[in-house]
Amino acid sequence: MIRPFRNRGLSRRRFTATLGAAAATLAAPAVSRAAPPRILIVGAGPGGATAAKHLAAELGDKAQITVLAGAMLHYRAPFLSTAIMLGETVPTPIPLAERLSRNSTRVVSGVAEALDPRTKSLAARHGDTRLELNYDLLLAAPGVALRPFGTAAAAGDACWTAESDCSGAIGSLARLPEGGTLAIAAPAQPYRCPPAIYERACLIAHRLKTVNPTAKILIVDDKDQYPMQALFEAAYADYYEDMIEWVPREFHGGIQRLDLAAGTIETESDSFEADVLHAVPPQSAPDFLLQAGLGPNDGYCPVEAASLRAAEEPDVYVVGDAAAAGEMSKSAVSAVVQAKIAARDIVERLTGRKPSAALEIADQCWSFVAPGDAVTLGGVYMPEGRHFASRARFVSDVEDSTERRRENARQAMAAPGDMLTQIYGQTS
Numbered sequence: 001m002i003r004p005f006r007n008r009g010l011s012r013r014r015f016t017a018t019l020g021a022a023a024a025t026l027a028a029p030a031v032s033r034a035a036p037p038r039i040l041i042v043g044a045g046p047g048g049a050t051a052a053k054h055l056a057a058e059l060g061d062k063a064q065i066t067v068l069a070g071a072m073l074h075y076r077a078p079f080l081s082t083a084i085m086l087g088e089t090v091p092t093p094i095p096l097a098e099r100l101s102r103n104s105t106r107v108v109s110g111v112a113e114a115l116d117p118r119t120k121s122l123a124a125r126h127g128d129t130r131l132e133l134n135y136d137l138l139l140a141a142p143g144v145a146l147r148p149f150g151t152a153a154a155a156g157d158a159c160w161t162a163e164s165d166c167s168g169a170i171g172s173l174a175r176l177p178e179g180g181t182l183a184i185a186a187p188a189q190p191y192r193c194p195p196a197i198y199e200r201a202c203l204i205a206h207r208l209k210t211v212n213p214t215a216k217i218l219i220v221d222d223k224d225q226y227p228m229q230a231l232f233e234a235a236y237a238d239y240y241e242d243m244i245e246w247v248p249r250e251f252h253g254g255i256q257r258l259d260l261a262a263g264t265i266e267t268e269s270d271s272f273e274a275d276v277l278h279a280v281p282p283q284s285a286p287d288f289l290l291q292a293g294l295g296p297n298d299g300y301c302p303v304e305a306a307s308l309r310a311a312e313e314p315d316v317y318v319v320g321d322a323a324a325a326g327e328m329s330k331s332a333v334s335a336v337v338q339a340k341i342a343a344r345d346i347v348e349r350l351t352g353r354k355p356s357a358a359l360e361i362a363d364q365c366w367s368f369v370a371p372g373d374a375v376t377l378g379g380v381y382m383p384e385g386r387h388f389a390s391r392a393r394f395v396s397d398v399e400d401s402t403e404r405r406r407e408n409a410r411q412a413m414a415a416p417g418d419m420l421t422q423i424y425g426q427t428s
């Protein structure tokens with residue numbers, strides 16, 4: 001039986017009371033409880049799967065771990081779309097039940113729809129079947145939800161989430177007439193893997209250069225700057241001549257409406273028409289988290305940076321792209337690091353182990369500008385309250401040597417597969 005969902009904001013008083021109750025419940029080591037504590041993990045991408053793996057390894061049968069792994073029980077990392085755009089085959093989806101089920105871990109198919117932190121219950125759906133899952137601690141790692149641009153009816157398939165096999169995006173390239181225009185609609189920050197849109201433009205240009213060399217790519221952007229901009233602009237000029245044009249928000253005043261079928265982008269001051277429209281829509285944490293009061297409207301979920309506990313709900317953790325992690329990139333690398341921090345905090349709570357000191361953490365992203373040529377961006381952060389304070393940043397330089405750029409490309413090619421193998425074991 002599913003209880004009706006109610007959205008309750010938490011007052012400071014209730015927060016204190018909840019925290020006190022949680023501390024009392026969790027202070028005792030799990031081994032002394034009648035039943036092992038229930039840990040519910042939502043999502044089995046890099047964030048959820050890493051947490052499941054570490055919790056199972058550390059807690060064994062001292063906890064019951066359930067992974068709610070989405071509708072498909074298979075995972076295809078969205079970052080592998082880069083390999084697809086480079087002309088490689090679509091990677092085989094990873095079978096989640098096979099890879100994540102362990103003695104203390106069960107993997108359940110279903111999509112979370114409504115979370116009630118007060119009763120510690122999560123309503124989910126698997127086809128026509130509704131599920132109600134109860135937990136002692138919840139770790140949410142559902143990635144991002146795609147939101148329509150302005151009044152566009154649908155978000156479109158930009159090959160941006162784990163659900164997409166990219167066939168729609170790849171198929172649309174073949175529909176581009178000779179000398180036609182492909183427009184990329186790019187959202188404002190924050191969204192998943194910000195440089196990936198400009199990498200995508202380069203890789204589409206690379207494909208078109210041989211089959212449709214007079215085609216044009218128009219990036220209509222809802223912002224005025226983007227990461228590694230100087231590096232991408234140098235690549236547009238060096239590799240693709242005048243094939244790629246970027247139109248910042250200051251030029252058009254903001255995207256208001258897309259018509260995916262007609263290929264039009266309406267902005268405040270202009271209307272852009274294209275033969276093919278490739279929309280990377282605005283994003284946010286999924287509704288079940290926002291409606292539970294875990295994030296500002298249309299945003300991401302604030303967290304305590306040293307533990308990844310949700311800001312106002314200490315028994316809920318949010319890791320990966322759904323978390324508001326400031327300057328830390330929305331990348332698989334970040335999701336893995338955050339999941340390890342959250343898992344460590346959970347283990348310390350449940351075993352009564354002394355809390356570890358906050359550690360500096362790092363992220364790194366690579367972006368191809370052409371096959372065999374990649375640029376990179378990364379940072380080091382220190383958890384401070386609800387902030388991941390930036391301690392250092394490193395970014396490729398336009399003057400970097402060809403050898404260095406080739407080495408970046410080698411790492412960019414190897415890193416996704418290596419990471420997935422570490423998380424899930426053998427990936428194909």
Ligand SMILES: Cc1cc2nc3c(=O)[nH]c(=O)nc-3n(C[C@H](O)[C@H](O)[C@H](O)COP(=O)(O)OP(=O)(O)OC[C@H]3O[C@@H](n4cnc5c(N)ncnc54)[C@H](O)[C@@H]3O)c2cc1C
Pocket residue numbers: 042043044045046047048068069070071075077078079080081082110111112113141142143144159160161162163192193196286288319320321322330331332333334335364365366
């Ligand atoms: C084009 C592109 C290139 C990228 N390149 C890189 C890169 O080079 N390096 C890098 O580190 N990162 C890269 N990224 C970013 C990376 O893909 C994401 O940051 C990473 O996947 C986030 O991991 P996550 O676990 O938070 O979310 P996800 O990987 O999205 O996993 C979330 C899982 O939860 C499931 N889920 C969603 N909602 C629900 C629900 N309501 N109930 C149950 N399950 C649900 C989803 O189906 C999914 O399986 C790239 C992304 C894109 C789009």
